[in-house]
Amino acid sequence: MSKNEKQIKFEEWLIFKKPFITIGLICLLGLSFRIYFFAPDIPITLDALGYFWYTNDLSILGHLPDFPSSNNGWPVLLSVFFSIFHSNNPLDYMILQKAVSLSISVLTTIPIYLLCTRFFSKQYSILGALLFVIDPRIIQNSLLGITEPLNIFLLTIALFFFLSKKDKFIYLSFGLIALSALVRAESIFIFFAFCIMNIVRYKYSKKSILKVIFAVIIFLLVLSPMVSLRIQADGGDGIVSRIVSGSSVIVYENEQNDFSEITTYFTNGVENFIKIFGWSLIPFFILFMPLGIYIALKKRNYENTTLFVIILFSLLPILYAFLRSISETRYFLPLYPIFVIFALLAIKEISEKIHNKKVFFTLVVIFLLVSSSIFLHFKMEDVQNEKEELEIAKYVTKLTNVINEYDPGSKYLMVTGFIESKFPMLRSEVSPTVILHPMRGFSTFMEYMESGHELGLTHLVIDDSKKQPTYLIDVFNEDKKYPYFTKIFDSLEYGYKHHVKIFKIDFNKFDELK
Numbered sequence: 001m002s003k004n005e006k007q008i009k010f011e012e013w014l015i016f017k018k019p020f021i022t023i024g025l026i027c028l029l030g031l032s033f034r035i036y037f038f039a040p041d042i043p044i045t046l047d048a049l050g051y052f053w054y055t056n057d058l059s060i061l062g063h064l065p066d067f068p069s070s071n072n073g074w075p076v077l078l079s080v081f082f083s084i085f086h087s088n089n090p091l092d093y094m095i096l097q098k099a100v101s102l103s104i105s106v107l108t109t110i111p112i113y114l115l116c117t118r119f120f121s122k123q124y125s126i127l128g129a130l131l132f133v134i135d136p137r138i139i140q141n142s143l144l145g146i147t148e149p150l151n152i153f154l155l156t157i158a159l160f161f162f163l164s165k166k167d168k169f170i171y172l173s174f175g176l177i178a179l180s181a182l183v184r185a186e187s188i189f190i191f192f193a194f195c196i197m198n199i200v201r202y203k204y205s206k207k208s209i210l211k212v213i214f215a216v217i218i219f220l221l222v223l224s225p226m227v228s229l230r231i232q233a234d235g236g237d238g239i240v241s242r243i244v245s246g247s248s249v250i251v252y253e254n255e256q257n258d259f260s261e262i263t264t265y266f267t268n269g270v271e272n273f274i275k276i277f278g279w280s281l282i283p284f285f286i287l288f289m290p291l292g293i294y295i296a297l298k299k300r301n302y303e304n305t306t307l308f309v310i311i312l313f314s315l316l317p318i319l320y321a322f323l324r325s326i327s328e329t330r331y332f333l334p335l336y337p338i339f340v341i342f343a344l345l346a347i348k349e350i351s352e353k354i355h356n357k358k359v360f361f362t363l364v365v366i367f368l369l370v371s372s373s374i375f376l377h378f379k380m381e382d383v384q385n386e387k388e389e390l391e392i393a394k395y396v397t398k399l400t401n402v403i404n405e406y407d408p409g410s411k412y413l414m415v416t417g418f419i420e421s422k423f424p425m426l427r428s429e430v431s432p433t434v435i436l437h438p439m440r441g442f443s444t445f446m447e448y449m450e451s452g453h454e455l456g457l458t459h460l461v462i463d464d465s466k467k468q469p470t471y472l473i474d475v476f477n478e479d480k481k482y483p484y485f486t487k488i489f490d491s492l493e494y495g496y497k498h499h500v501k502i503f504k505i506d507f508n509k510f511d512e513l514k
Contacts, residue, residue, distance in 0.1 A: 140376070
């Protein structure tokens with residue numbers, strides 16, 4: 001059989017004959033992964049909790065609440081679901097929030113497939129859709145109830161339309177980028193990338209300038225209503241104000257530093273950036289991305305150049321976050337659709353040198369499924385830890401109203417006070433049950449304890465983590481050295497896997513021994 005005959009036979013393979021049926025099955029597979037790892041009894045926390053309250057207040061009040069949220073596109077969409085859903089249990093609304101996020105992540109499979117068709121045949125595009133929907137980081141993020149799934153959905157569709165040959169679709173892409181900027185303000189940088197590449201598309205002609213101006217007008221028309229409402233609600237536009245304030249923070253943090261300190265500041269940020277970026281590529285992209293990037297650089301065309309320009313602009317806000325020591329792999333997730341393209345470039349290059357493409361494709365699919373399952377299996381241990389942290393947080397709230405900040409468990413102290421309350425209720429109607437005494441800003445243990453005494457600190461929660469201050473590690477390991485501490489709780493005695501101890505403080509003894 002000739003090479004062309006083998007290629008025709010490969011393209012007529014059953015899964016490629018009706019690609020949208022195959023995409024539907026891939027969506028069901030992605031949904032199955034998410035449902036399996038879904039934890040409905042764990043409440044949302046941190047950023048997701050902020051979006052929850054914004055959505056809740058918006059659905060009750062009927063207008064934007066007056067507390068700031070620059071990324072309010074997600075809670076505005078979510079408020080539609082909150083408005084038609086009725087329950088007296090706040091946890092039900094949290095489940096709904098995670099379910100909507102999960103659903104959007106699964107539906108993104110379709111625009112990922114369409115985007116891939118701008119670069120590849122349907123065979124490789126189907127593989128690209130699978131690669132995205134079962135990526136373990138995408139799955140994990142989709143279960144949190146935060147902004148990334150909606151943002152990735154909008155960015156993928158926007159890029160698909162931007163790479164069209166028709167002007168009307170290109171203009172539509174600018175409107176979608178505006179919507180994306182309402183979900184995540186960082187998308188404003190992709191708008192600039194689109195503007196530059198639109199000028200390049202039309203070869204810097206007078207006509208290209210007019211087209212870009214028209215595209216910018218569309219972008220502003222879509223953006224301006226929500227920006228206006230934000231200014232009325234809390235006084236900030238949530239986009240320009242955020243960029244300006246972010247730049248001001250970096251200047252403020254370094255204005256008193258000398259050149260060597262500034263150099264160290266940026267060096268640490270870049271090193272952290274590179275480390276987390278590499279970690280974000282595991283388990284899939286780390287194997288295919290290097291070769292894919294090399295191929296894209298070697299085969300320069302408008303589409304590949306567009307991808308690199310978008311990455312370049314997208315990395316600017318990510319680098320800013322890492323300079324501020326905010327290091328999370330989720331900041332790279334909006335680039336995953338482009339990572340899929342690079343991965344497919346490598347897979348295509350390899351497959352063209354292999355005689356039996358069916359076997360190769362089957363092996364790639366098996367690798368994706370197995371590696372994702374293994375990665376998520378190890379991460380599932382975190383779910384058990386989260387349940388234990390929640391139980392400990394409930395115990396702490398009954399024990400005291402002032403406690404030290406302890407990561408990661410103290411995040412649940414923000415929800416234990418109202419999780420059993422009757423809904424609906426506004427955020428302003430919920431009183432904080434526990435005051436957290438922060439760990440940062442103290443050079444010695446004595447200094448921390450004296451500050452805690454003034455605040456009303458009565459107990460310490462300490463776990464076996466090595467990331468906390470050394471003096472707390474010493475208390476955890478050698479509590480007999482501290483007669484003013486009485487251990488009242490040890491998680492191992494209750495069968496928990498995560499080792500946590502709670503100590504009651506006797507400040508009378510502390511003052512005597514000080």
